[in-house]
Amino acid sequence: MQYVVKSNSPKNFRASKPLPAEFIASSSSNAGPGPSEIEDPKEVGKGGTQRYEIPKNIEEMIKNDIVPPVLKMPLSPDTYADYFAALLYAEDFYCEKWSDYLLEDVVLKLREKKSPGLQDQSDKKKSKKGSNSKTQKNYPFVAFEINKVNQRRPFLLSRDHVHLRPVGKGIDFEPFHGVLFRVERGTILAEFKDDFYNQHKPSKRYDVSFSFNRVCLKRAHRAVSAAASPLLSKILFPNITSLPTQGGKVSPMDQILNHKLAPIPYLIVYKGLPPSFTVTSLIKNIVLKIYESCKESRILICAPKNSICDDFVRLIMEKVCESDIFRANAAFREKEEVPDDIMPACIFRRECFTCPPLDELQHFRIITSTFVSTFRLYNAGLKAGHFSHIFLLDASSAIEPETIVALVDLVSEETVVVVTGSVQDRPKWVRSDIGRNHGLKESFFERLRMSEPYWSDNPLLITDI
Structure with missing residues (x-):
């Protein structure tokens, strides 16, 4: 397995089209900072779609590990919006910095959720509801290793997105999209939908990339600006x-x-x-x-x-x-x-x-x-x-x-x-x-x-x- 960070590489992939809402896998309500939320089309019109791009001068400072001057000032009503916007831009930049991170030729393992300590609350609740429909299948976690050195890998959070493309497939192949459950001692645990499990075999290897859930950041940007x-x-x-x-x-x-x-x-x-x-x-x-x-x-x-x-x-x-x-x-x-x-x-x-x-x-x-x-x-x-x-x-x-x-x-x-x-x-x-x-x-x-x-x-x- 190789850890790669390449800009503009054809192997770097996330999604060749907008992620569909239904790819969000069931994920524990206890693990992570916020809800699994994709923009609702009905929320357009009151600030729900504004991107809050990083200003170029702030981006250059963060890129060069320079603390924006506003963060050296006392927090006050006058500095509040700019202060927290700068902090949120630092989070945004972190996501962009690691957006080209790629794991190549990765062997995946399937880990049962029923293992001690791994069954989350959503599993317990689902077990009471039966398993008649496809959405209620208790699929195992997809597990794979990631670099244990924090400085050499992205800081991943529950509900970030994981994308798998079988080795040898071209850039036109739409990757399988899943949701990160948690990082456990250098091992990623993620959840996927039927399409991945229906085609997976133990001998298959994958290239893995990540993207970051920005819904919470966008809502936070809007809040501090107001x-x-x-x-x-x-x-x-x-x-x-x-x-x-x-x-x-x-x-x-x-x-x-x-x-x-x-x-x-x-x-x-x-x-x-x-x-x-x-x-x-x-x-x-x-x-x-x-x-x-x-x-x-x-x-x-x-x-x-x-x-x-x-x-x-x-x-x-x-x-x-x-x-x-x-x-x-x-x-x-x-x-x-x-x-x-x-x-x-x-x-x-x-x-x-x-x-x-x-x-x-x-x-x-x-x-x-x-x-x-x-x-x-x-x-x-x-x-x-x-x-x-x-x-x-x-x-x-x-x-x-x-x-x-x-x-x-x-x-x-x-x-x-x-x-x-x-x-x-x-x-x-x-x-x-x-x-x-x-x-x-x-x-x-x-x-x-x-x-x-x-x-x-x-x-x-x-x-x-």
Whole structure:
């Protein structure tokens, strides 16, 4: 096996035509930074297709390992958009830098998902649904080795794309497209569709290339470019000259129910990973109390991972009228990945998940979504101020630009924003050195927690569990 990086080589390939939506293989909702989402044609028209190309001057700096000057300046409302745009450009450049990486003459192995430690949540859920249809076949992982030296290979993430072309096939041969599940001690585990397994033989060898899932980056670019508004500045940089006085001890639930400082975020801080039963129960009880006590409330619950959103829907479904809750999924999330018991809260039509018409969408009292997929709610017509409460769950594990996707279009002066996170958690999925060393490893949750208004642990702003 050879590791090759060649520019403009005919062997370098990804796809000779746009990747079809159906090539996305089922992938764990627990592994990776965001949803399996391909652009929905209906999302064109509100910024969904803008490419956010790297400016030439920024590209030259990053190419030559020069830190853009804005990243040496203090983060402030004036520098925020340019600061995070530069960090996201560093991530973009990393993807472009490794886009010509090629593995030649690779031997593939098939590894059963039932092996200890390898069966992910989506497999467990699928096993309960039977295997009558082709989409429900429990195909094994495709496994192959990659260079263990990080500097000699791309930093790959769950849901990046893997492309296989049999050795000897010309450039006109459309490669097999799959999705990376995870990298395990120098071994790639990927998932493919029927067309690959139907033709594969143990003796076959393949040339392998990769491409990177940029949906999350595009949403993040759009969010930071819109974050310069005075309203967003109040949330991103809380500046409180004086706090209201209160008598006696007040519970976090009462603080959120009667939050007088909106839209300044209220922080729920916890230790340990994952969140303890106490933390989960507190947030569930707060949401249910808002739902029961205020009939006009509209609540958005969002998190970085599908699994967190799914679990929260399951927690509250018994207490909430089925017609009041909607689980918003990325358009082309695998149906088999979604737990059976929360499917009544989802809308699946014409082979993809969708949002209902605006008049129906506005009716839902509680909506859950990943941070990045909240863009679909705005694109469906929901306006700033529709939600009375926005909960950003597990925000300590996501990069700030992705976290604020849920805020830029949907928050208003009256919206109560609640941010939860662990002091022992940080964003894990940052590819570039500039991103890791200059701000993307610090979450929105952590930055707020370390800012002046929250230093004093004032119960009007923060609770520590």
